[in-house]
Amino acid sequence: MSIFPAVALAFAIYTLPPPPPPPPPDSGAALFQAWCKSCHGADGRGVPSAAARLEVPPADLKDCKGSTAETEDRWVGIVSRGGAAFGLSLDMPAFGDAVTPAQIRAVVRYARSLCGELGWPPGELNFPRAFLVEKAYPEDEIVVTDQARGQEYIYEHRLGKRFQLEASARTALDGQPRAFDGVTGALKYNVWHSLERRALVSLGLEATPPLGRQDVWELEPFVAFGANPGRALVVQGEVVGTWEEAGGFGGMSYRLGVGHELGRFVPMLEAGWTVPAAGEHTLSFYPQVWVQLSRLGHVAGSLGAELPAVGPEPRRPRLIAFVLWDFGDAPLFRGW
Numbered sequence: 001m002s003i004f005p006a007v008a009l010a011f012a013i014y015t016l017p018p019p020p021p022p023p024p025p026d027s028g029a030a031l032f033q034a035w036c037k038s039c040h041g042a043d044g045r046g047v048p049s050a051a052a053r054l055e056v057p058p059a060d061l062k063d064c065k066g067s068t069a070e071t072e073d074r075w076v077g078i079v080s081r082g083g084a085a086f087g088l089s090l091d092m093p094a095f096g097d098a099v100t101p102a103q104i105r106a107v108v109r110y111a112r113s114l115c116g117e118l119g120w121p122p123g124e125l126n127f128p129r130a131f132l133v134e135k136a137y138p139e140d141e142i143v144v145t146d147q148a149r150g151q152e153y154i155y156e157h158r159l160g161k162r163f164q165l166e167a168s169a170r171t172a173l174d175g176q177p178r179a180f181d182g183v184t185g186a187l188k189y190n191v192w193h194s195l196e197r198r199a200l201v202s203l204g205l206e207a208t209p210p211l212g213r214q215d216v217w218e219l220e221p222f223v224a225f226g227a228n229p230g231r232a233l234v235v236q237g238e239v240v241g242t243w244e245e246a247g248g249f250g251g252m253s254y255r256l257g258v259g260h261e262l263g264r265f266v267p268m269l270e271a272g273w274t275v276p277a278a279g280e281h282t283l284s285f286y287p288q289v290w291v292q293l294s295r296l297g298h299v300a301g302s303l304g305a306e307l308p309a310v311g312p313e314p315r316r317p318r319l320i321a322f323v324l325w326d327f328g329d330a331p332l333f334r335g336w
């Protein structure tokens with residue numbers, strides 16, 4: 001080779017952009033292509049290769065709403081122990097015996113990065129629902145609650161990354177003529193969250209029209225927060241103001257709850273302090289236990305009591321309970 005073409009070739013090689021380096025064999029991306037692609041598709045969208053015969057469609061791992069609403073630990077659990085351990089399909093295999101925990105963590109982190117959008121509140125901040133305090137996390141959920149003889153049926157619907165719409169109806173089976181107690185609509189917005197600080201804050205507004213036993217319009221703006229300091233305690237709180245049509249400012253309520261996770265159970269204690277613009281303060285305590293009912297965790301319940309401590313007589317303890325179904329997570333009869 002004469003000197004000129006040799007120099008030209010060297011120059012061309014030098015100026016060409018280098019080919020992208022292949023991902024290191026132990027990177028999450030490479031492991032995903034090796035282990036998950038046949039069912040979940042190369043991009044995680046859940047379009048399996050023709051060779052894979054699956055009874056249920058593989059989950060769309062790229063869907064931001066689905067992936068961010070769950071915790072990294074739960075995905076690590078599903079990938080290590082397989083779908084069946086969580087009441088999901090046997091088609092989702094268990095990788096735990098064959099590979100290292102570090103490899104599972106890496107492939108799960110990669111799968112969770114496929115969403116590719118910032119700003120979705122992470123599932124780690126989806127703390128167990130308390131009886132009194134409004135959750136700060138936006139949910140797709142149906143809840144039925146009971147407080148002595150009053151029932152509430154709540155439908156929560158997530159909109160985009162941070163909004164949640166809510167509609168609820170109340171009944172009171174207390175022997176009075178009108179059992180229909182009223183309806184409420186609400187909008188909630190997650191204003192701030194931080195996975196690092198394990199905390200989130202949301203703002204919301206509830207509106208109750210004059211229907212059922214409610215005579216006038218009522219508006220209740222609120223701020224709700226949740227935190228998991230040191231991953232030891234779950235602390236949730238809410239401050240609510242009340243405005244009534246004609247009556248104006250009706251007072252404030254301050255609610256605070258503390259819980260501690262023990263496997264499928266979360267014992268909690270809440271306190272609710274109501275300071276009306278006119279009339280007596282009330283203070284009540286709400287000991288309760290939240291219980292994960294389905295193996296997947298999308299159906300849960302809670303049982304406890306309201307114990308009035310300060311306020312007008314008679315102050316009688318009342319039973320409280322709820323069941324909930326997180327329908328954003330899975331259909332009601334899957335995941336058991």
Ligand code: HEC
Pocket residue numbers: 032035036037038039040052054056057058059061066075078079083087088089090091092093095107108111
């Ligand atoms: C043999 C096919 C198959 C392979 C291989 C496979 N999956 Fe799955 N996976 C499924 C199916 C099917 C489901 C849905 C299970 C259900 O809904 O019952 C699923 C569900 C999941 C879920 C649950 C998602 C949710 O929304 O709850 C995660 C997470 C997951 N797979 C991650 C992975 C990862 C990561 C890999 C690679 C390490 C992998 N899967 C390999 C078939 C597979």
